[in-house]
Amino acid sequence: MEQVLKLRNLKVVFPTDYGLIRAVEGIDLDIYDRECVALVGESGSGKSVTSQAVMRLLGSPPSLVRVDVLEFDGRDLTRCTEKEMQEIRGKEMAMIFQDAMTSLNPVMTVGRQIDEVYIRHEGDSKQAAREKTVKALELIGIPEPGERANAFPHQLSGGMRQRVLLAMAFACMPKLIIADEPTTALDVTIQAQVLKTLRGMQKGCGTSLLLVTHDLSVVASIADRVYVMYAGKIVEKAPVEDLFIKPHHPYTVGLMAAVPTLTDEKKKFTQIPGTVPSPVNKPSGCYFHPRCEYATERCRREMPSLVPVGQGREVRCFHPLSVEGGKSSE
Amino acid sequence: MSDIITLQNVSVHFPVWGFLPFLKKGEIQAVSDVSLRIGRGEIFGIVGESGCGKTTLANTMVGFVKPTAGKVLFEGVDLSSLPRQEFKKVRRRMQMIFQDPFSSLNPRFNVYQIVSEPMLIRGEDDEESMKARVVELLEMVGLSSGDLYRYPSDFSGGQRQRIGIARAISLNPSFLVCDEPVSALDVSIHAQILNLLLELQEKLNLTYVFISHNLADVKKLCDRLAVMYLGKVMEAGNSDKIFAKPLHPYTQALMAAVLNIDFSGKREIAVLPGDTPSPIDPPPGCRFWQRCPKAMRGCKDVPPEYVEVEEDHVVACHLVNGFPKTELPDGYDQPLVRSEKTVKVRR
Numbered sequence: 001m002e003q004v005l006k007l008r009n010l011k012v013v014f015p016t017d018y019g020l021i022r023a024v025e026g027i028d029l030d031i032y033d034r035e036c037v038a039l040v041g042e043s044g045s046g047k048s049v050t051s052q053a054v055m056r057l058l059g060s061p062p063s064l065v066r067v068d069v070l071e072f073d074g075r076d077l078t079r080c081t082e083k084e085m086q087e088i089r090g091k092e093m094a095m096i097f098q099d100a101m102t103s104l105n106p107v108m109t110v111g112r113q114i115d116e117v118y119i120r121h122e123g124d125s126k127q128a129a130r131e132k133t134v135k136a137l138e139l140i141g142i143p144e145p146g147e148r149a150n151a152f153p154h155q156l157s158g159g160m161r162q163r164v165l166l167a168m169a170f171a172c173m174p175k176l177i178i179a180d181e182p183t184t185a186l187d188v189t190i191q192a193q194v195l196k197t198l199r200g201m202q203k204g205c206g207t208s209l210l211l212v213t214h215d216l217s218v219v220a221s222i223a224d225r226v227y228v229m230y231a232g233k234i235v236e237k238a239p240v241e242d243l244f245i246k247p248h249h250p251y252t253v254g255l256m257a258a259v260p261t262l263t264d265e266k267k268k269f270t271q272i273p274g275t276v277p278s279p280v281n282k283p284s285g286c287y288f289h290p291r292c293e294y295a296t297e298r299c300r301r302e303m304p305s306l307v308p309v310g311q312g313r314e315v316r317c318f319h320p321l322s323v324e325g326g327k328s329s330e
Numbered sequence: 331m332s333d334i335i336t337l338q339n340v341s342v343h344f345p346v347w348g349f350l351p352f353l354k355k356g357e358i359q360a361v362s363d364v365s366l367r368i369g370r371g372e373i374f375g376i377v378g379e380s381g382c383g384k385t386t387l388a389n390t391m392v393g394f395v396k397p398t399a400g401k402v403l404f405e406g407v408d409l410s411s412l413p414r415q416e417f418k419k420v421r422r423r424m425q426m427i428f429q430d431p432f433s434s435l436n437p438r439f440n441v442y443q444i445v446s447e448p449m450l451i452r453g454e455d456d457e458e459s460m461k462a463r464v465v466e467l468l469e470m471v472g473l474s475s476g477d478l479y480r481y482p483s484d485f486s487g488g489q490r491q492r493i494g495i496a497r498a499i500s501l502n503p504s505f506l507v508c509d510e511p512v513s514a515l516d517v518s519i520h521a522q523i524l525n526l527l528l529e530l531q532e533k534l535n536l537t538y539v540f541i542s543h544n545l546a547d548v549k550k551l552c553d554r555l556a557v558m559y560l561g562k563v564m565e566a567g568n569s570d571k572i573f574a575k576p577l578h579p580y581t582q583a584l585m586a587a588v589l590n591i592d593f594s595g596k597r598e599i600a601v602l603p604g605d606t607p608s609p610i611d612p613p614p615g616c617r618f619w620q621r622c623p624k625a626m627r628g629c630k631d632v633p634p635e636y637v638e639v640e641e642d643h644v645v646a647c648h649l650v651n652g653f654p655k656t657e658l659p660d661g662y663d664q665p666l667v668r669s670e671k672t673v674k675v676r677r
Contacts, residue, residue: 043516190605195589221599222599255517260550271522272518
């Protein structure tokens with residue numbers, strides 16, 4: 001399988017008055033052709049920073065980015081000039097942001113905002129671009145696309161705006177789309193619609209997708225492979241089915257238990273104690289040990305390394321669990 | 331079990347003003363003709379998509395919004411009939427927890443000021459006893475006395491929500507409205523806050539109205555619930571009964587839209603097509619007919635009535651209850667064939 005993205009040892013720090021914020025601490029990421037890879041983590045885990053670093057959107061200052069390898073579609077992005085990056089962004093690599101209301105320009109019709117992509121990247125005339133825009137809007141499932149193209153963002157509903165962003169991202173049929181929490185701001189029914197469209201478009205257009213989210217149920221419904229992040233490090237990596245059937249890292253187990261489902265009959269909510277550590281002041285040893293019920297003396301002193309367990313799986317834990325049906329057998 | 335809140339045919343309409351002053355363009359029927367009762371010590375869920383009027387309904391319950399029609403009874407007393415001073419006394423016993431812990435706390439107040447403000451308003455002036463009470467409240471919600479003089483910006487989202495909860499229970503209320511209290515929080519913090527709410531309910535003998543769009547949370551938490559769509563209650567009653575046998579197509583669609591994380595079945599996303607239509611001058615019939623997968627021709631014009639299908643389980647749907655025996659349009663019970671345009675949309 002062709003590799004679309006290869007990322008090795010990405011480190012991002014933000015120097016601040018309070019100390020160094022180590023947002024991302026050495027992340028490896030591989031995305032292959034036509035694959036949907038999910039990057040899961042809570043706020044402050046560094047997942048959004050990682051996705052922005054991949055597109056080279058992080059300004060320096062304020063950030064300091066170190067990366068050993070950043071290859072996209074066989075090209076070394078670290079050597080690209082800003083001008084070359086502008087050619088790549090939007091055309092070969094596109095991004096869908098969480099909040100459609102703030103990422104769309106409120107004083108431009110949505111049609112014009114999509115037109116821009118075609119005019120900029122494909123050199124189309126205004127008329128040709130608009131024709132393509134209407135076609136793109138229709139493809140994404142927007143009713144009456146010709147009229148909707150002349151609407152301003154505030155005239156559309158939340159789900160519709162998110163679809164406009166999808167249409168914009170898929171406009172040039174890019175190789176890779178990064179979706180940063182694409183459905184977090186939406187209602188459940190609209191979330192299902194958007195996810196279905198996203199998956200359909202991704203399969204139909206043959207793009208790869210990097211899905212950044214904190215919602216495991218979204219991951220379970222559309223991802224192929226999953227990276228779980230915690231406090232700037234990857235703690236578990238696995239194909240989606242293996243991860244959900246048999247999670248190894250205690251954090252993954254906790255996250256999964258925290259997702260309430262309709263089939264669950266218990267009246268109490270399963271919780272992970274404590275909070276995500278502050279990025280300036282991370283604990284010693286394994287970053288998860290203060291919240292981990294299996295933590296030992298070794299976890300408090302040493303940071304475990306990411307070790308392979310089984311095919312395509314890696315876990316960063318001294319005491320990986322093997323959990324099936326919610327019961328630990330360690 | 332006596333009822334703490336009774337809603338009798340409550341409607342809340344907001345006028346939409348046109349370009350010229352005093353020229354009304356239309357009316358947003360945020361809540362129309364809702365009758366519910368909430369028992370003491372109950373957790374009552376209100377579920378629905380954004381724009382369905384669930385927040386407006388909750389605001390009406392605590393008197394933030396005056397109903398355009400109908401009555402809100404708190405322990406049998408009509409809120410709108412009370413003189414201002416009396417209302418203020420009753421109002422103390424109902425409190426609210428807001429959705430966004432980042433905008434509902436004053437960033438220039440420290441925790442002590444935030445939590446003690448309701449007591450100050452009540453007219454308490456003994457600094458010592460107030461401080462003791464604030465510390466007690468903070469400990470109740472899982473914070474410590476060391477946090478007393480810190481500011482909201484020092485806390486994480488989950489901790490801020492805890493401060494909001496401490497403020498809400500500071501006057502010993504008996505009725506608490508939780509307006510999507512966890513939707514702005516991280517997954518792992520979700521459960522902590524919901525468990526805290528459950529714990530407090532037991533300890534302080536509270537009644538909750540829990541607003542949410544997450545059915546899985548509602549199922550675990552609530553004793554009774556109401557499913558709302560475009561200002562109307564579609565289905566209401568005992569939570570176990572509704573989840574065991576959802577009768578309204580909208581309830582069924584909402585339940586199907588909850589994504590699953592178990593891999594026993596196929597990975598399929600169930601989709602309810604379309605968007606919530608505008609609540610300005612809605613259709614006379616069933617409000618859900620435009621998106622209903624089982625709509626019949628009569629649904630558009632004939633409003634469904636509330637029928638109690640079993641004890642404490644009310645549904646408003648022609649499919650379940652049958653059409654009333656009045657003048658009906660021809661072929662009212664035939665499946666609705668959507669117009670060419672709509673069919674195209676659904677492709």
